[in-house]
Amino acid sequence: MLAHSIFFYFFSVIAIFSSLMVITSRSTVNSVFFLILDFISVGCLFIMVGAEFLGMIILIVYVGAVAVLFLFVVMMLNVAEQKQSWFIGRQTSHIPSGLIVSILILLELLVVVGGWKYKDNLMSSSTLSLSNIPNTHQLGLVMYTEHILYFQLAGMILLLSMIGAILLTFRQRTGVKKQSYIKQISREPSSAVEIKEVEFNKGVKIDE
Amino acid sequence: MLEYLQILGNEIYKILFVLIPILVSVAMIVWLDRRVWGLVQKRRGPNVVGPFGLLQTIADALKYIFKEIIIPASANKTVFILAPIVTMTLALVAWAVIPMSEDLILSDINVGILYLFAVSSLGVYGIIMGGWASNSKYPFLGAIRSAAQMVSYEVSIGIIIINVLLCVGSLNLKDIVLAQQNLWFVIPLFPMFVIFFISALAETNRPPFDLPEAEAELVSGYQTEYSGMMYAMFWLGEYANILLMCAMGSILFLGGWLPIIDLYPINLIPAPLWMVLKILFLFFLFALVKAIVPRYRYDQLMRLGWKIFLPFSLFYVVLTASFLFYFEKLPKGNF
Numbered sequence: 001m002l003a004h005s006i007f008f009y010f011f012s013v014i015a016i017f018s019s020l021m022v023i024t025s026r027s028t029v030n031s032v033f034f035l036i037l038d039f040i041s042v043g044c045l046f047i048m049v050g051a052e053f054l055g056m057i058i059l060i061v062y063v064g065a066v067a068v069l070f071l072f073v074v075m076m077l078n079v080a081e082q083k084q085s086w087f088i089g090r091q092t093s094h095i096p097s098g099l100i101v102s103i104l105i106l107l108e109l110l111v112v113v114g115g116w117k118y119k120d121n122l123m124s125s126s127t128l129s130l131s132n133i134p135n136t137h138q139l140g141l142v143m144y145t146e147h148i149l150y151f152q153l154a155g156m157i158l159l160l161s162m163i164g165a166i167l168l169t170f171r172q173r174t175g176v177k178k179q180s181y182i183k184q185i186s187r188e189p190s191s192a193v194e195i196k197e198v199e200f201n202k203g204v205k206i207d208e
Numbered sequence: 209m210l211e212y213l214q215i216l217g218n219e220i221y222k223i224l225f226v227l228i229p230i231l232v233s234v235a236m237i238v239w240l241d242r243r244v245w246g247l248v249q250k251r252r253g254p255n256v257v258g259p260f261g262l263l264q265t266i267a268d269a270l271k272y273i274f275k276e277i278i279i280p281a282s283a284n285k286t287v288f289i290l291a292p293i294v295t296m297t298l299a300l301v302a303w304a305v306i307p308m309s310e311d312l313i314l315s316d317i318n319v320g321i322l323y324l325f326a327v328s329s330l331g332v333y334g335i336i337m338g339g340w341a342s343n344s345k346y347p348f349l350g351a352i353r354s355a356a357q358m359v360s361y362e363v364s365i366g367i368i369i370i371n372v373l374l375c376v377g378s379l380n381l382k383d384i385v386l387a388q389q390n391l392w393f394v395i396p397l398f399p400m401f402v403i404f405f406i407s408a409l410a411e412t413n414r415p416p417f418d419l420p421e422a423e424a425e426l427v428s429g430y431q432t433e434y435s436g437m438m439y440a441m442f443w444l445g446e447y448a449n450i451l452l453m454c455a456m457g458s459i460l461f462l463g464g465w466l467p468i469i470d471l472y473p474i475n476l477i478p479a480p481l482w483m484v485l486k487i488l489f490l491f492f493l494f495a496l497v498k499a500i501v502p503r504y505r506y507d508q509l510m511r512l513g514w515k516i517f518l519p520f521s522l523f524y525v526v527l528t529a530s531f532l533f534y535f536e537k538l539p540k541g542n543f
Binding site for chain 1: 212287317318319322323325326329330332333336337340348352355359362366379507508511
């Protein structure tokens with residue numbers, strides 16, 4: 001158990017430290033790097049409690065895809081100056097809304113953790129049978145059978161938001177030359193090159 | 209306490225037993241790559257240092273070690289130094305779950321294939337970090353290109369893995385290999401194998417998809433500002449990644465350590481050797497492709513990933529699932 005607790009404290013200290021650095025570091029790109037470190041250490045914590053599927057999915061989805069997009073946005077847009085003004089300027093208008101959101105999240109956490117403490121049989125009342133089956137198999141057993149409706153609903157919501165995002169940024173540009181791959185591939189020497197006998201002092205007309 | 213130290217020592221011994229052969233084989237594989245490339249172009253390739261030029265890579269590595277490391281004045285120093293370390297570490301860390309035979313495996317975890325997928329999707333960070341921290345135009349363009357490319361092709365690799373998992377019913381790499389005892393997945397899932405091979409080329413930034421370092425347009429892409437040992441680490445990490453993709457391909461499709469047919473003279477060859485032979489075969493294909501195929505244009509690359517590979521592999525998932533369901537061949541899992 002000693003090694004286990006050493007690893008637990010190692011990962012949780014890194015997670016807390018990096019989440020603090022996300023909001024305090026001056027450079028936005030560094031913030032994103034710390035966010036990635038945070039995701040990774042949280043994923044490791046998930047693996048340590050035996051939820052290896054969840055941990056791996058956090059690594060694949062959040063670190064491998066979402067955080068890359070974050071990095072893109074932060075590197076391409078110049079958000080560094082905005083963040084600087086948070087530290088130096090006197091723009092306090094953000095603080096009340098931030099406070100409201102964080103208090104709400106704290107309340108929600110209290111409700112969840114409190115409910116868990118208050119009602120001991122919350123875990124045993126769930127339909128999952130906690131046995132020696134690895135949790136990937138367990139998820140697979142209930143995801144597409146009992147909870148298929150919620151699963152499909154979540155997928156639908158994601159699809160809708162994706163279509164919405166594409167619609168918002170879509171603009172039809174006119175006068176753009178598009179490449180036709182079929183034309184390019186099906187070019188052949190016989191149609192591309194033509195050999196002509198040129199008479200002296202006459203020249204050739206191209207593209208008649 | 210002593211007990212823990214003993215366990216730790218034992219683990220470190222095992223890890224070195226995996227790491228050192230990989231580093232040596234990376235050196236050899238670079239030589240093989242250049243040699244095949246040369247032979248295709250009717251050159252000799254490296255043949256001076258050591259027998260058949262085998263020690264060429266070691267000579268190159270020595271040269272890199274003794275060169276000065278130059279860090280650009282306007283670069284972000286920490287990230288600049290971290291980038292090659294990240295690339296190299298991630299390329300080596302993935303080998304922990306690769307089974308070389310039924311018991312020659314460092315850590316036999318339940319979600320082995322997810323682990324491999326996760327680590328290979330983290331590989332993009334080394335490149336983005338290097339490109340951004342260099343604080344220069346060409347590296348940044350190269351990094352952005354390669355990040356977009358790697359994220360796009362990961363999607364199709366993920367769906368190809370789903371195809372294989374449907375036939376296996378387990379995420380464990382050992383189970384995936386053992387499920388191929390009767391029939392390697394390359395036969396029923398041949399189109400997926402082809403797409404996996406091409407996506408692996410794109411994922412490891414190999415020609416014809418080496419746009420991140422397209423020397424004609426971007427000098428040398430994200431590696432432009434790197435020199436000395438740091439450049440060498442990018443380079444070693446890249447080749448370790450290529451080897452990893454070959455290992456993944458041979459586990460998913462070519463039956464890992466299993467012999468071609470389980471008959472007397474053939475199954476005398478030990479299991480790890482079969483695995484090595486399959487990895488080498490896939491790498492030989494990688495090297496041939498590098499020598500033969502010209503570089504893709506960027507829009508063609510994106511079109512291939514999103515408009516052709518993604519729909520086709522999704523369609524194949526449906527096909528595989530319906531086939532398995534209709535003939536009641538779906539794996540039930542062992543519990």
